[in-house]
Amino acid sequence: MSDFSIRAVDLSKRFRQQTERRTSLKELFIRGRGSQPEAFYPLRDVSFTLKPGESMGILGRNGAGKSTALKVIAGLYRPTSGTLEVKGRVSTLLELGAGFHPELTGRENIQLNAVLLGLSRAHMDEGLDRIIDFTGLRDFIDEPIKTYSSGMKVRLAYAIAVEIEPDILIIDEIIAVGDQDFREQCFAHIKKIRQSGATMVIVSHSMATLSELCDTALWLDKGRTHMLGPVDEVTQAYAASAAKPSTAAN
C-alpha cells in the first residue's frame, strides 16, 4: 500500500441548477415532473495524491471550482463520481468563527468552536487558559460576544484556530483578512502547523502565499485539471497565462 494522506481519483461534482427545482405543489401540478434539470459540473475528473505532510495549493480564476474542490475534500460536499480517500482528522478553516453564537460568552464560544475544529475535550480543558491569554480579551471573556466588536471576534476566532492540531488542514483565503500585522501572525502560525507535519490544502489568489506554503499546486479551469505539478512551475505558468487575457476569453 502506498502511503498517502489524501488521494482523489477522477473526482467529479455535479450540481443541479437550483432554479429548475419544483418546490411547490402548484408548480408540480402545472408543469409536472418534466425532464431532469440541466447538470453543471463545478468539478470534473480531478485526480491528485498528497503524501502526509505535503501541502497543495489550488489556484484558478473565479468560478474554476476551487471552493468546490475544497468542500469536496473537506467532506462538506459528497462527490458525484470518482474516489476520494482521506486518512486522518480534517480541520476546515473556511471562515473564522463559523460557529459563534452571539448570546453566548467568549468563553462558551471558545469551548464550542474548539470542539467544532476538532480539539478534544481534554486538550480544550488544558488549553482554555492559554487561548484566553492569547486573545488578550480576558476582561471580556465572560461577556456575550454580541457585545464584541468585529475585531474582537476575529481575535477570538483566531486564537482558537491556531490551537488546532489537525492531520489535514483545509484553508480558504482566510489569510487575506485582517490588517498587515494580523496577516503575518496568521501566516507564521500556518507555517508552524505545516512544520508539525500536517497535510494542507490551500486555496489562494496570492501566488506569493502559495509559493511559500505549498509543495505542489493544482490549477483548475472550468472544473478540470489544467495543470498539476510543483508549486513554482504552476504559479509561473498561471501568472504567464493571466498576463494574456485573450486565451481566457476563448
Place this chain on the structure above:
Amino acid sequence: MVKTKQQAAQTRAVTSVRASQYSFWGNRDLLWALGKRDLQARFKNTVLGWAWSLIVPLAQVAIYSLVFSVIFRAKPPEMGNGEPGIFAVWLFCGIIVWTLFAQALGRGTGSLLAARPLLQKVYFPSYVASFSVVVGLAVQSAIEFSLLLAILALLMNVSWTWLLLPVLFLALLVFGACIGYIFALANLYYRDVSQAVPVILQFGFFLSAIIYPLSLVQEEAYGIPVRTLIELNPMTQFIQTARDLLYELTLPSVASVGYLLAWLLLAMGACSFAYRRWGQDVGEMT
C-alpha cells in the same frame, strides 16, 4: 426520467475516510457541546432562567388537572402502593414523556435549517446537529423526572420498577431523536413540514392518552375503532410504560414492550436510511 449519457457513464462515487470524525462516537464531544450551546442560549436574557423549563410542564399539569380532575371529575388509577390515585401526579408522569417527545419533534424539525450555515463551513455528520437538540432536552427532562420521583417518594410510592426508568428514558430519547432528524431533513426540502408539526403535535397530544386513562375511551365511535387507534399510537405506549414503572409500580406488558421495540427499530432504521440518502448533502443545499 430521462437519463443523459453522461449520467449513465458515471462511475460510482466512493468516499473512504479513516478518521473518528465521521463516526457517531467520534462526535460525542461535539454532540455535547452543541447540546450545551442550545441549553445555554435558550434561557439567556430571562430573569427566571432555568426555572422556565419546570414552569411550563407544571403549568400544563395545573391547568389540565383543574379541567379534568376538578371540573370533569376524572378518576386517576390507584397508585402502586394501594393508595387512591392523585390526578396531578399521574398526569405529570404523562406530560413529562410527551413534552420530551413533542420538543424533540418541535425543536428538532428546525435544527438542520438552523445548523446549515455551520454545516456549510465545518464538516460533521448532519445528524449531530439534530441529535444535539435532544441532548439538551434530555437534561431538562431528567430534571422533570427527578421532581416526579421526589414527589412519588414523598407519597411512599416507590418500587424496584423505578430501576427500569433509564432504559425507557434512553429508548424515548433515541425515538425522539430519530423522528426529529427525519422531520428536520424533510423540512430542508419542504418548509411545509415546520408548519405542519404544531398541528401534528396538537393531534398527538389528544390522541396519546395523556390526560385521560385509556380505559375511559370507548371501543368505537362513528364506526371508528377509537381505542385501538389510540392504543396503537407509540406515544400512548411510551406514556403507559412510564406510568407502569413509576406510578403503578408494575412491569409493562410484554406486548407493549415488544410494540415499542418495533417502533424504535423502525425509527432507527428510517433515520439511518434518511441520513445515507439525504443527510450527507445538507452542506451543499443553498
